[in-house]
Each structure stands twice: as structure tokens, then as C-alpha cells.
Amino acid sequence: MEATMSQNAENPDPTAAPRRLKRLEAKPTLDDWADHEALTLTEAIKLDITGGALSAKGLRTAVNKGEIASAEVAGRIWITKRAVREAFAPKPKVQIEIAGADAAPEADADAQETRPAPKLSMAMTMINAEKSAGRTRRRLAAHC
Incomplete structure (x- = not known):
């Protein structure tokens, strides 16, 4: 029992x-x-x-x-x-700023040739946005 x-x-x-x-x-x-x-x-x-x-x-x-x-x-x-x-609630979109992207080329003729800032790939843009939002590596791997 x-x-x-x-x-x-x-x-x-x-x-x-x-x-x-x-x-x-x-x-x-x-x-x-x-x-x-x-x-x-x-x-x-x-x-x-x-x-x-x-x-x-x-x-x-x-x-x-x-x-x-x-x-x-x-x-x-x-x-x-x-x-x-x-x-x-709606979240503000994350803007990624690339150093030198807004810099104007120098007007001096003797200045070195300026190259445009490199463009980020879509995958890299997503990774940077996820990192700035505080996501973990494991969760980042799922997006790539």
C-alpha cells in the first residue's frame, strides 16, 4: 500500500x-x-x-x-x-558610423590620394549591430 x-x-x-x-x-x-x-x-x-x-x-x-x-x-x-x-515598443535603428566616411577630400593638389572608406559587408554590418546591442557570440553565429 x-x-x-x-x-x-x-x-x-x-x-x-x-x-x-x-x-x-x-x-x-x-x-x-x-x-x-x-x-x-x-x-x-x-x-x-x-x-x-x-x-x-x-x-x-x-x-x-x-x-x-x-x-x-x-x-x-x-x-x-x-x-x-x-x-x-519600437526600437531605434542602430546606425553604424565608419571612420572617415564623412571626411571631405583635401583641396590641396599636393595632398596624397584619398581612398574612400571601405564598405562593410552585410554580414559584418549585422555583427556590429548585434554586438552594439549586447548580443552574445553564440547568438551572433546563428545570424551568419
């Missing part, structure tokens, strides 16, 4: 009711939550924090990639409404 009880504890019944989310019972809509208030990923998914833009898997992927600011505390992933809103 004890062996059966320990097996049930290790393998819960898949037909059992899901764990109650007490905080969601107190605040059932997304409007009830403040922008800075921490939500577990499960709570955020139940509240449809992205408004249908991301599925549960997509939200988890965005958090794992660092596209949505999060914190892991006690084995749970926590996010805020503000972090999700900032993740979906």
Missing part, C-alpha cells in the same frame, strides 16, 4: 484539477494588475498579457532569449506588464 502511495506522489494523476492560482482569483483581469507588479509566467499566460501576440511557448521563448526582462526567483520566472510593453 505504501509503494502505491509513493508512486502516486511521484506521478500525479493527469486528470487531476490544475493547481489553483490564488492571486488570479483576487485579480482576474489584466487591468487589476499594476505595471510594476510581478507576475509569474503562468499568471501572465493565463491573463494573456501579450493580447494574443504571443502564445505561451512564444512568451517563454522571448523570456529565455532575454527579449522580455524577467527574474527567476524560487524556480519561477517573474515578469511585469511594463517589461512586456517595453519588449513590444
Whole structure:
């Protein structure tokens, strides 16, 4: 009999009711939550924090990639409404400046011949943009 009880504890019944989310019972809509208030990923998914833009898997992927600011505390992933809103906000485009590209050639006839600044390849431009955005080498390799 004890062996059966320990097996049930290790393998819960898949037909059992899901764990109650007490905080969601107190605040059932997304409007009830403040922008800075921490939500577990499960709570955020139940509240449809992205408004249908991301599925549960997509939200988890965005958090794992660092596209949505999060914190892991006690084995749970926590996010805020503000972090999700900032993740979906338009980002300014990164401009890459090449040293000497704007320099005007010298007017002096005795001046050495000036060469135009080298153009960056598309791959190199992407790498520089990713580096300036703080991406890792592993993630850079995936783009090339």
C-alpha cells in the first residue's frame, strides 16, 4: 500500500484539477494588475498579457532569449506588464558610423590620394549591430 502511495506522489494523476492560482482569483483581469507588479509566467499566460501576440511557448521563448526582462526567483520566472510593453515598443535603428566616411577630400593638389572608406559587408554590418546591442557570440553565429 505504501509503494502505491509513493508512486502516486511521484506521478500525479493527469486528470487531476490544475493547481489553483490564488492571486488570479483576487485579480482576474489584466487591468487589476499594476505595471510594476510581478507576475509569474503562468499568471501572465493565463491573463494573456501579450493580447494574443504571443502564445505561451512564444512568451517563454522571448523570456529565455532575454527579449522580455524577467527574474527567476524560487524556480519561477517573474515578469511585469511594463517589461512586456517595453519588449513590444519600437526600437531605434542602430546606425553604424565608419571612420572617415564623412571626411571631405583635401583641396590641396599636393595632398596624397584619398581612398574612400571601405564598405562593410552585410554580414559584418549585422555583427556590429548585434554586438552594439549586447548580443552574445553564440547568438551572433546563428545570424551568419
